[in-house]
Amino acid sequence: MSRTIMAGGTLVTAEASFRGDIAVADGRITAVGADLPRDGAEVLDVSGALLMPGFIDGHTHLDMPFGGTVTADDWDTGTAAAVAGGTTTIVDFSLQDVGGTLAGAVEEWQRKAAGARIDYGLHVAITNLTEEVKAEIPTLSALGVSTIKIFMAYKGTPLFTADEDLFEALQIAREAGILVLVHAENGDVIAKLQAQALARGDTAPRFHALTRPEAVEAEATNRAIRLAEVADSPLLVVHVSCAAALEEVRRAHARGQTVYAETCPQYLVFTYDDLAREGFEGAKYVLSPPLRDASNWEPLWHGLQTGDLQIVGSDHCSFNYAGQKELGRDDFTLIPNGAPGLEERAAVLWTHGVRGGRISEQLFVAVLSTNQARVHGMAGRKGALAPGFDADIVVWDPDRTVTATQANRHGRVDYSPYEGMTFTGGPAAVYVRGALAYRDGEVLAEPGSGRFVERAFRQPAPGPAVR
Numbered sequence: 001m002s003r004t005i006m007a008g009g010t011l012v013t014a015e016a017s018f019r020g021d022i023a024v025a026d027g028r029i030t031a032v033g034a035d036l037p038r039d040g041a042e043v044l045d046v047s048g049a050l051l052m053p054g055f056i057d058g059h060t061h062l063d064m065p066f067g068g069t070v071t072a073d074d075w076d077t078g079t080a081a082a083v084a085g086g087t088t089t090i091v092d093f094s095l096q097d098v099g100g101t102l103a104g105a106v107e108e109w110q111r112k113a114a115g116a117r118i119d120y121g122l123h124v125a126i127t128n129l130t131e132e133v134k135a136e137i138p139t140l141s142a143l144g145v146s147t148i149k150i151f152m153a154y155k156g157t158p159l160f161t162a163d164e165d166l167f168e169a170l171q172i173a174r175e176a177g178i179l180v181l182v183h184a185e186n187g188d189v190i191a192k193l194q195a196q197a198l199a200r201g202d203t204a205p206r207f208h209a210l211t212r213p214e215a216v217e218a219e220a221t222n223r224a225i226r227l228a229e230v231a232d233s234p235l236l237v238v239h240v241s242c243a244a245a246l247e248e249v250r251r252a253h254a255r256g257q258t259v260y261a262e263t264c265p266q267y268l269v270f271t272y273d274d275l276a277r278e279g280f281e282g283a284k285y286v287l288s289p290p291l292r293d294a295s296n297w298e299p300l301w302h303g304l305q306t307g308d309l310q311i312v313g314s315d316h317c318s319f320n321y322a323g324q325k326e327l328g329r330d331d332f333t334l335i336p337n338g339a340p341g342l343e344e345r346a347a348v349l350w351t352h353g354v355r356g357g358r359i360s361e362q363l364f365v366a367v368l369s370t371n372q373a374r375v376h377g378m379a380g381r382k383g384a385l386a387p388g389f390d391a392d393i394v395v396w397d398p399d400r401t402v403t404a405t406q407a408n409r410h411g412r413v414d415y416s417p418y419e420g421m422t423f424t425g426g427p428a429a430v431y432v433r434g435a436l437a438y439r440d441g442e443v444l445a446e447p448g449s450g451r452f453v454e455r456a457f458r459q460p461a462p463g464p465a466v467r
């Protein structure tokens with residue numbers, strides 16, 4: 001079998017940085033160490049570069065219907081954007097049909113994912129938690145699905161899940177070895193505040209945030225955590241946006257409860273002021289939970305440092321400004337929720353986190369890759385530079401400076417919230433299972449080259465936070 005040695009780079013893992021070679025054969029890492037024997041292997045000189053395990057994004061929405069429209073990025077363009085940002089595996093949300101089964105959702109998403117350029121796993125987002133669906137939850141493990149998502153928000157739609165159903169799902173999931181992800185916002189209060197705002201004639205994008213205040217997220221976060229405590233179940237709180245919600249996670253950790261928590265780059269660099277931009281521009285920043293004020297930035301960075309937040313996912317959910325975001329011109333509740341960020345996630349975190357002196361390069365790797373693999377059930381296969389792991393490798397150039405423009409992006413959406421922002425640090429090359437998938441601005445991975453990753457949630461995961 002043919003062997004390749006990536007030689008002379010600095011390996012950055014969740015634990016340490018050190019000079020070393022990586023040997024790759026048949027898509028897997030076979031050895032890591034200083035001056036590995038060549039034995040006729042092809043040698044790839046990567047001196048001067050940082051080598052990291054491929055980034056994993058456990059939170060994406062590709063080819064997803066929402067409010068009568070469908071996300072701008074499908075699996076072809078979405079995974080092109082991903083690999084251009086150093087991401088080699090995503091876990092996307094299969095959306096249950098309101099009258100359908102969970103297996104049906106997985107089947108439908110497997111069909112959509114046929115064009116994937118990188119590896120992928122699938123969550124199931126439960127949109128209608130009936131008795132039949134509850135009974136189906138334990139069967140997901142056999143499909144390689146280790147996670148379900150439940151919505152406490154979106155009152156008035158079947159997504160909205162009452163406490164008794166959420167609680168029962170936590171009990172069932174615990175028995176089945178399935179991890180429950182929650183969208184934690186109080187759906188009752190949001191529905192009331194939205195109706196009151198519209199009755200007053202407050203229809204602009206910024207009312208999206210004003211009708212979803214921080215306490216609404218903090219309350220639901222605490223409620224989900226306490227329900228999980230009673231059910232004796234682990235829990236993953238996705239897209240934590242503010243200090244108040246983070247505080248509930250921190251309190252759970254102080255009690256010794258197993259709660260994982262994710263934040264997203266948009267909550268670290270944007271604010272309510274973006275939502276309040278002139279005219280209808282704010283629609284580009286309508287996502288849920290909403291953007292907060294800048295006083296939340298440092299607490300979120302601190303949460304990453306302390307390990308109360310273990311992962312950073314993009315929540316990439318792209319809708320074009322023209323024709324899609326515009327659906328809500330006269331009513332902010334009709335603006336499709338979400339923004340693109342798959343391509344920018346690591347660059348934001350390196351520029352503002354590592355270069356900004358807020359996180360170490362080890363923590364950068366932990367929250368983008370190693371912890372992602374553990375929380376999302378891919379430990380032992382993804383998320384580390386170690387023998388036996390898939391050879392998903394990012395050759396990271398810490399000094400590469402790029403200003404985000406429509407021309408240099410790889411997704412399909414017609415705008416980016418990051419437009420005009422300058423990032424320092426980005427991938428020079430990306431390998432997926434040993435194959436060159438991206439180099440110098442060009443996506444080389446073909447549609448359909450990505451493989452499905454069967455996942456299994458194992459406790460305890462992910463272990464103590466890496467600092």
Ligand SMILES: [Zn+2]
Binds near residue numbers: 059061315
């Ligand atoms: Zn999401």
